[in-house]
Amino acid sequence: xxxxxxxxxxxxxxxxxxxxxPPVRTTTTTSRVAxxxxxxxxxxxxxxxxxxxxxxxxLDGPVLPxxxxxxxxxxxxxxxxxxxxxxxxxxxIGYACPAVNDPDRSPGVSADDLGKFSDESPDxxxxxxxxxxxxxxxxxxxxxxxxxxxxxxxxxxSAVRTLGRATPPADAVPTExxxxxxxxxxxxxxxxxxxxxxxxxxxxxxxxxxxxTRVEHAERLTDASVPEATAVLDAxxxxxxxxxxxDSLAADRRALRTVAARIDDLAxxxxxxxxxxxxxxxxxxxxxxxxxxxxxxxxxxxxx
Amino acid sequence: xxxxxTGGKGGVGKSTLSIELGAALDAxxxxxxxxxxxxxxxxxxxxxxxLAGRADPLEAVREGCGPVRLLPCGRSLAGARAADVTALxxxxxxxxxxxxxxxxxxxxGMKADAGVPLAVADACVVVASPQSYALxxxxxxxxxxxxxxxxxxxxVINRAVDDPPERAFEEVLGAPAVTVPADPRIGETIEAFRxxxxxxxxxxxxxxxxxxxxAVQRAKRV
Numbered sequence: 096x097x098x099x100x101x102x103x104x105x106x107x108x109x110x111x112x113x114x115x116x117p118p119v120r121t122t123t124t125t126s127r128v129a130x131x132x133x134x135x136x137x138x139x140x141x142x143x144x145x146x147x148x149x150x151x152x153x154l155d156g157p158v159l160p161x162x163x164x165x166x167x168x169x170x171x172x173x174x175x176x177x178x179x180x181x182x183x184x185x186x187x188i189g190y191a192c193p194a195v196n197d198p199d200r201s202p203g204v205s206a207d208d209l210g211k212f213s214d215e216s217p218d219x220x221x222x223x224x225x226x227x228x229x230x231x232x233x234x235x236x237x238x239x240x241x242x243x244x245x246x247x248x249x250x251x252x253s254a255v256r257t258l259g260r261a262t263p264p265a266d267a268v269p270t271e272x273x274x275x276x277x278x279x280x281x282x283x284x285x286x287x288x289x290x291x292x293x294x295x296x297x298x299x300x301x302x303x304x305x306x307x308t309r310v311e312h313a314e315r316l317t318d319a320s321v322p323e324a325t326a327v328l329d330a331x332x333x334x335x336x337x338x339x340x341x342d343s344l345a346a347d348r349r350a351l352r353t354v355a356a357r358i359d360d361l362a363x364x365x366x367x368x369x370x371x372x373x374x375x376x377x378x379x380x381x382x383x384x385x386x387x388x389x390x391x392x393x394x395x396x397x398x399x
Numbered sequence: 400x401x402x403x404x405t406g407g408k409g410g411v412g413k414s415t416l417s418i419e420l421g422a423a424l425d426a427x428x429x430x431x432x433x434x435x436x437x438x439x440x441x442x443x444x445x446x447x448x449x450l451a452g453r454a455d456p457l458e459a460v461r462e463g464c465g466p467v468r469l470l471p472c473g474r475s476l477a478g479a480r481a482a483d484v485t486a487l488x489x490x491x492x493x494x495x496x497x498x499x500x501x502x503x504x505x506x507x508g509m510k511a512d513a514g515v516p517l518a519v520a521d522a523c524v525v526v527a528s529p530q531s532y533a534l535x536x537x538x539x540x541x542x543x544x545x546x547x548x549x550x551x552x553x554x555v556i557n558r559a560v561d562d563p564p565e566r567a568f569e570e571v572l573g574a575p576a577v578t579v580p581a582d583p584r585i586g587e588t589i590e591a592f593r594x595x596x597x598x599x600x601x602x603x604x605x606x607x608x609x610x611x612x613x614a615v616q617r618a619k620r621v
Contacts, residue, residue: 251488254514254547261510263476
């Protein structure tokens with residue numbers, strides 16, 4: 096999508112640049128999509144020669160360059176892009192970065208900022224304030240006129256880019272680890288545990304049902320219209336119970352996280368523990384040797 | 400010199416010719432068919448391990464285990480998944496630095512695993528079968544080699560029974576065509592791991608392989 100596309104002299108500026116304008120002008124725009132910042136950089140050169148240029152990312156995050164067949168497009172590296180602008184032409188590039196473009200950011204990201212990123216507050220529609228905040232997203236360096244050189248390494252990468260990798264697909268054959276729902280627990284064990292079909296203890300079931308009801312109400316009230324909200328109000332039985340909903344929802348969220356952590360912990364410990372050999376040895380010792388487990392000529396006699 | 404033995408189709412005799420040329424040129428043969436390797440392997444690290452960064456290129460080269468030095472390739476799907484084909488560049492150059500000439504047995508097809516050896520190689524040999532439809536495959540391989548800067552040394556028309564249209568191949572591909580006649584002994588080169596240029600050097604098939612090897616040597620001097 097954001098292929099570096101060098102378009103040789105697509106248009107000429109009718110007015111011409113002011114005499115004090117820099118020879119290469121940069122236009123940077125950013126947009127926030129699905130948790131990443133998309134950065135678009137347009138470079139316009141008025142010089143009569145092809146210029147080498149270096150565009151470095153200044154955001155607090157890794158550069159996610161455009162890729163073909165898993166290989167970054169030519170010119171991209173971990174910190175940015177190196178390429179050439181055609182004489183009196185334009186160069187458009189774009190990349191993604193998981194960091195937020197914060198106009199007030201200072202060098203060195205603080206723990207608060209990190210917390211804010213991971214919390215994913217749903218607003219953050221980046222209302223572009225005055226004084227373009229995108230200007231400092233990238234730094235552009237002119238490296239001088241371009242000279243022609245091609246290296247071997249590029250040939251290999253471009254072969255992979257244009258031809259595509261022939262690696263076998265990862266999921267062609269299900270492996271033991273891919274089949275098991277939880278790492279460190281084999282599929283046989285999870286069958287034994289019963290997975291989702293195992294009945295829950297009654298108090299736990301009742302509590303989860305109550306939480307589910309509250310969450311459902313909260314979901315229906317999210318961005319609800321008046322008739323929808325009224326229906327929920329009827330179902331809850333008055334404003335009194337609805338007024339407590341935000342608080343109880345927050346309490347439920349904390350409780351669910353705590354319970355989830357405890358359940359994970361216990362499940363891991365239950366999976367790791369293996370009392371079977373010791374228990375059967377103890378039973379054997381208590382009942383006398385070789386009473387159970389004696390191979391008999393007719394095993395069908397034993398009632399299972 | 401790194402020589403790629405290529406050809407769009409599978410089963411035309413790329414691996415056989417790689418072993419024969421390896422023996423004729425006293426070169427190291429690298430089985431670069433990452434998905435469907437067919438040159439003999441054995442215990443020890445292979446090309447999958449090298450391309451996955453688990454082994455050094457030189458420790459995967461089998462010396463003295465047969466008539467040619469060989470860097471074999473693993474057979475497993477997991478190995479093919481883990482192998483990074485872009486590492487082939489450095490691998491082939493390391494083998495060339497240590498042992499001299501390298502013959503790369505390329506996989507069939509037009510994906511990156513066939514293209515990268517051509518991108519690394521200094522020259523290539525295209526193997527085709529004598530049927531007329533094989534010419535189209537040879538042309539595609541030749542185009543790919545041209546794009547990736549591997550000069551075409553010769554076209555090998557392999558397993559010919561009657562006189563193949565050598566002139567047509569030469570005119571279309573722009574390189575000398577060498578016909579390797581069908582010979583049951585050359586069919587057993589891989590299975591017995593015994594190239595005819597060593598076991599039966601006076602046969603027409605062996606002489607044809609030597610002709611190709613001479614062309615490669617001449618290309619090397621240029």
